[in-house]
Amino acid sequence: MAFLVLPLLGLLVRAPWSELWPQLTQPQVGQALRLSLVSATLATLVSLVLGVPIAWVLARSTLRGRSVLRALVTVPLVLPPVVGGVALFLVLGRQGILGRWLYETFDYTIPFTTTAVVIAETFVAMPFLVISVEGALRAADARFEDAAATLGADRWTTFRRVTLPLVAPGVAAGAVLCWARALGEFGATITFAGNFPGTTQTMPLAVYLALQSNPEGAIVLSLVLLAVSLATLLLLRDRWLGRSGVPT
Amino acid sequence: MRRALPALAVAGLLSLTACGGSASPDAAGTSSSSGSGGELTGTLTVFAAASLTDVFTGLGDQLMAENPDLDITFNFAGSSALATQITQGAPADVFASANQTQMGVVTGAGLAEGDPTVFTENVLEIAVPPDNPADVTGLSDFADADLTLAVCAPDVPCGAAAEQVFEAAGITAQPDTLEEDVRAALTKVELGEVDAALVYASDVQAAGDQVEGIGFPEAEDAVNEYPICTLAGSQNPGAARAFLDLVESEAGQRALTDAGFRSPTS
Structure with a gap:
């Protein structure tokens, strides 16, 4: 336990409290924080739209290649994020399989844009949501769905009115995990999206670069990120996580 | 993390040189023989900027081939990390920095033997x-x-x-x-x-x-100037001097220019 907590205490002990305000009010800090919050939230929304159906397929369908599908979904969990960033380049980069077509047809490139940040974060964070939701779906009693079906509800209505409310806590927990992971994403982002203040420089990137020249500033930025993460977890814990527990 | 790294590297180096010493216990103490043509013996530890890795490894192999009893150990890292390690007491014989600032850290602490010379440039x-x-x-x-x-x-x-x-x-x-x-x-x-x-x-x-x-x-x-010097605490000043001479020799300069560096203009 001390192993997990001590580094965080170290941040608090070494923090340059007297310089806190001047460091915090630098325009780059607000810029990076806003970009981090916006892109992590967008990545979570995209993950919800894409991830919940995937989780449903993994938990409910009798598809043959399900175990292969599950393995593929979890690959980004174990892949070093930098490798993920390179992989995204090879597909969506200007010279990538899809990216080249986009570039030649629409003169549009994804790397070095905020879109690239959201894509990189979604790639790394979505598996957390899928795994959580799949666990919740497995734990939920499928007989409720059968009952709804026998009462004449079609599959979409059953999913919307019965399944989703049953697994709502699991979806919420997954979304929080996903959001937290996206907020802290570094490797895939700096590789695929680059680093430019206001467009692609999220908080973790700002921390890393500040460390090269201004360690005090890096500590302050780290504290901000820590505070935001803790506040979010505490806030949501009371509403969802506390009651049902994290279903993983 | 930045603070912890040099300490770790120093610990690693200490154990490294300790191993070298035990392999040839009598060589380390009575090592130095003066430069020209003579057989160099003992251990030589060179701290050099990461960008010099390929060139210096090649030059080191050359010097070891000429002096079979000489053992050269390199520590390649960012110049600022190296300067920190040297001022913290890491046992080095030669320091080659990728900029004047970090060499200044070492000379400022009085650890350099003589004045550093600029041996190459990068633009x-x-x-x-x-x-x-x-x-x-x-x-x-x-x-x-x-x-x-x-x-x-x-x-x-x-x-x-x-x-x-x-x-x-x-x-x-x-x-x-x-x-x-x-x-x-x-x-x-x-x-x-x-x-x-x-x-x-x-x-x-x-x-x-x-x-x-x-x-x-x-x-x-x-222009990025690369200064090099031998260190005051060197256990093997003869070999350190020989390595410096090799770097500044025609062969050394050719190896550097082949790697994209250029000879110092001043």
């Missing part, structure tokens, strides 16, 4: 993908917002140098990304994801056919 170059698809011709293209451009972040040395040349040329650069180090900027060129990046000439050389280098006159405003 910025424009790296473009093969065939130069965006027709980049010079530094002024970095002001073109339509191009996709990478430069190093101002927090790291190559970014500081980039800022210097842009300022000297009166150019407002329009980069799309500020990379965390020079290798990352080069990788983006190798992948063909940027039209041009500002890196060191030695990096362009190391990348081989994967990038093309374009020199530009403004690079003279941010």
Whole structure:
């Protein structure tokens, strides 16, 4: 336990409290924080739209290649994020399989844009949501769905009115995990999206670069990120996580 | 993390030299024989900037081949990390820094033997993908917002140098990304994801056919000088002097220019 907590205490002990305000009010800090919050939230929304159906397929369908599908979904969990960033380049980069077509047809490139940040974060964070939701779906009693079906509800209505409310806590927990992971994403982002203040420089990137020249500033930025993460977890814990527990 | 690393490296080095000592216990103490032609013995520890890895490893192999009883150990890392390790007491015989600032840290602490000499220089170059698809011709293209451009972040040395040349040329650069180090900027060129990046000439050389280098006159405003010196606490001053002589010899200078460095102008 001390192993997990001590580094965080170290941040608090070494923090340059007297310089806190001047460091915090630098325009780059607000810029990076806003970009981090916006892109992590967008990545979570995209993950919800894409991830919940995937989780449903993994938990409910009798598809043959399900175990292969599950393995593929979890690959980004174990892949070093930098490798993920390179992989995204090879597909969506200007010279990538899809990216080249986009570039030649629409003169549009994804790397070095905020879109690239959201894509990189979604790639790394979505598996957390899928795994959580799949666990919740497995734990939920499928007989409720059968009952709804026998009462004449079609599959979409059953999913919307019965399944989703049953697994709502699991979806919420997954979304929080996903959001937290996206907020802290570094490797895939700096590789695929680059680093430019206001467009692609999220908080973790700002921390890393500040460390090269201004360690005090890096500590302050780290504290901000820590505070935001803790506040979010505490806030949501009371509403969802506390009651049902994290279903993983 | 930054604070912990040098300490770890020092610990690693201590155990390394300890091992070397036990392998040839009598050699370390009575090692030094004076430079010219004589057989050098013992252990020589060279601390050198990471960009010198290939060249110095080659020169070290050459010196060891000429002196079978000599054992050379290299510690390649960022110059600032090396300077910190030396001032913290790491047992080094030679220090080659990638800039004057970090050499100043060592000389300032009174740890250098004599005055350091500049043995090579590195200048910025424009790296473009093969065939130069965006027709980049010079530094002024970095002001073109339509191009996709990478430069190093101002927090790291190559970014500081980039800022210097842009300022000297009166150019407002329009980069799309500020990379965390020079290798990352080069990788983006190798992948063909940027039209041009500002890196060191030695990096362009190391990348081989994967990038093309374009020199530009403004690079003279941010020349990176590499100073080298022997250290006052050296256990093997004879071998240290011999290594310095080799680096500054014609063969050493040729190895450096082959790797994209250039001979000192002053």
